[in-house]
Each structure stands twice: as C-alpha cells, then as structure tokens.
Amino acid sequence: MAKEATLTVEGQIDEILPDGRFGVLLDNDHRVIVYTAGKMRRFRIRSVVGDRVHVEMTPYDLTKGRLVYRERTPGATPGRRPGAKR
Numbered sequence: 216m217a218k219e220a221t222l223t224v225e226g227q228i229d230e231i232l233p234d235g236r237f238g239v240l241l242d243n244d245h246r247v248i249v250y251t252a253g254k255m256r257r258f259r260i261r262s263v264v265g266d267r268v269h270v271e272m273t274p275y276d277l278t279k280g281r282l283v284y285r286e287r288t289p290g291a292t293p294g295r296r297p298g299a300k301r
Contacts, residue, residue, distance in 0.1 A: 221271045223283075228266045237262060237282060239270055247272065249280040260285055 226247075230238030235251040249270050251262070262268065262285050269284035 221273055223269055223271050224280075225267065225269055228262055228264050228268060231264060237268075239268060239280070239282070241270070245277070247278055247280050249282045252281050252283045255282065255285070 224241050224243070226239040226241035228237050229240045229246075232238060232248070235256065237249050237251075238246060239249050240246050247270065249268075252271075255262075262282065266288065267286040268282050269286075270280040271283050272280040
C-alpha cells in the first residue's frame with residue numbers, strides 16, 4: 216500500500232466537539248473523531264448534527280479522520296444568510 220493512500224468513507228455527524236472537531240458515526244457503525252479540513256474552514260462551510268459527510272482516514276489509525284465534504288441538505292436554500300456581513 217502506498218504511503219499516501221487514504222480511505223474515504225461516509226457517515227453522519229452525531230456530536231460537535233471543541234476546536235472544530237466532530238464525532239461521526241460511519242455507515243459501518245464505527246465512531247470516529249474528525250477535524251474540519253482546511254478548505255472547509257477557509258470557505259466557512261458549517262456542519263451541524265445530522266449532516267451526511269465524507270471522511271478521509273489513514274489505514275494506520277482508524278479512530279481519527281478528516282472531514283472533507285458535507286453533502287447538501289435537501290430543501291436548504293443556497294447562498295448567504297440574510298443580514299450576514301461580508
């Protein structure tokens with residue numbers, strides 16, 4: 216296996232932790248602690264409990280991962296919140 220190989224799995228956020236970390240219950244019923252990827256922090260993509268997410272994990276430590284994608288919620292309006300500053 217290559218050194219750069221990562222596993223990408225899907226799950227659902229079930230807990231919000233301090234410092235941009237989340238508890239995620241994966242589809243295979245394992246629970247991992249993930250941190251928000253840099254691009255998600257840069258573009259201020261917010262995640263809440265119940266969101267479906269994609270998580271990258273290394274095969275060396277299957278208890279931690281990086282949150283790389285939040286699936287769009289059906290019915291959510293695109294764009295900015297009303298009254299938000301730039």
